[in-house]
Amino acid sequence: MxxxxxxxxxxxxxxxxxxxxxxxxxxxxxxxxxxxxxxxxxxxxxxxxxxxxxxxxxxxxxxxxxxxxxxxxxxxxxxxxxxFSSLKADLDAVSRGIYLAELVDGFGAEGSPNQELYSLLVETLQFLNGSSDADSTLRYFELHLLKCSGFMPQLYRCVECREELSPGKHLFSPDVGGTLCLKCTPPGARVMRLSVQTLKVLRFIDRASLEELSMLRINAGLAVEIKNLLSVALKYWLDREIHSKTFIEHLEHSQKAGV
Structure with a gap:
């Protein structure tokens, strides 16, 4: 036709x-x-x-x-x-919005419909427009972007031995697709240590809605660990730096320094 x-x-x-x-x-x-x-x-x-x-x-x-x-x-x-005029009126908020757009540009394929990804972007922008917890909102978007793009890391079983993960410390490697138990470390794979708390938060974000993020309470150290882990996963699949992320980090550094 x-x-x-x-x-x-x-x-x-x-x-x-x-x-x-x-x-x-x-x-x-x-x-x-x-x-x-x-x-x-x-x-x-x-x-x-x-x-x-x-x-x-x-x-x-x-x-x-x-x-x-x-x-x-x-x-x-x-x-x-x-x-999204309220979002654009705030430099921090609009920089986060541009970050979302850059990720979708990188992960989205031309001529390949993905209504789940479209809805994720719209809903996250709407949430950022009035959210007081922008960092958790970004982590939600990053994990669910990987999920609806087909790159969701395994968070429930060891990707090597396929055994269900028992409570305790584990490893994470984007090279092999997610979480590893301590006895399974493939030669040459880049790995990061994964604490029990980080794994719990990632699982919560995986199962939660944006509205349920308000239930999440994490300390600064844990927030940094989750941010770094997702950043490594995104960069691995995107295979390049995310320019707007650097700008967000510059803004955060300037604010902490009182500039």
Whole structure:
């Protein structure tokens, strides 16, 4: 069946870049088609009314004209459904939002629908918009991003011997896909020590909803351990640095230093 020339889609704007003399190349994560790149012709002209609609983190409804095979579709109409204005008014919050967008850009595949990932991004942005516990919200997103992208680390059994993990200290290795008991360490695998408390929190985050995160109470040392473990896992699967994460850490360091 021939696809219609013009179609509509709902999406989150992940990023945009100049294209040609006055156009914009926009990267979006759509509800029905996964990651999508589209062009907006003339968007950077002073008379254009579209450029404000294309800010990163905007949730939009748009009409697109299909290109020829191998080309880039063109956005012809666009409407903002949610701008997350409260989030964008706060530098810390918007930097976290951009971090989520960068992760989705890295893990999302073009033309591969993943409504679970789309819903995760929308719900997490909505939660960040009014959340007082942004760090736990980020950890929730990171773990569930791995889960709905097919890279969820094993947290309940040793990935080598397949035995159920008994209470105690264990090891974690993204190289082999998750948690190891102390007697199973594959040669050459990069491993991290995994405390009982960290494993419990990761399991809680795996099973919890965003709303249930308010029940989570962890100390600063445990929070750092969980953050570092998920950071290693994300970097392993993404195979590159996450630039917005560095900016968030710079902000946190400046705030602690009183800058």
């Amino acid at each position: 021939v696809k219609p020339r013009v179609y509509r889609s709902q999406a989150l704007v992940l990023k945009s870049a100049p294209m040609g003399e006055a156009g914009l190349l926009v990267t979006l994560y759509t509800r029905d088609a996964g990651k999508l790149k589209a062009v907006v012709r003339g968007a950077r002209r002073p008379t254009s009314k579209m450029v404000g609609h294309l800010e990163p983190l905007n949730m939009v409804e748009m009409s697109l004209a299909r290109s020829r095979p191998g080309g880039i579709d063109t956005i012809t109409q666009i409407q903002i459904l949610e701008s």
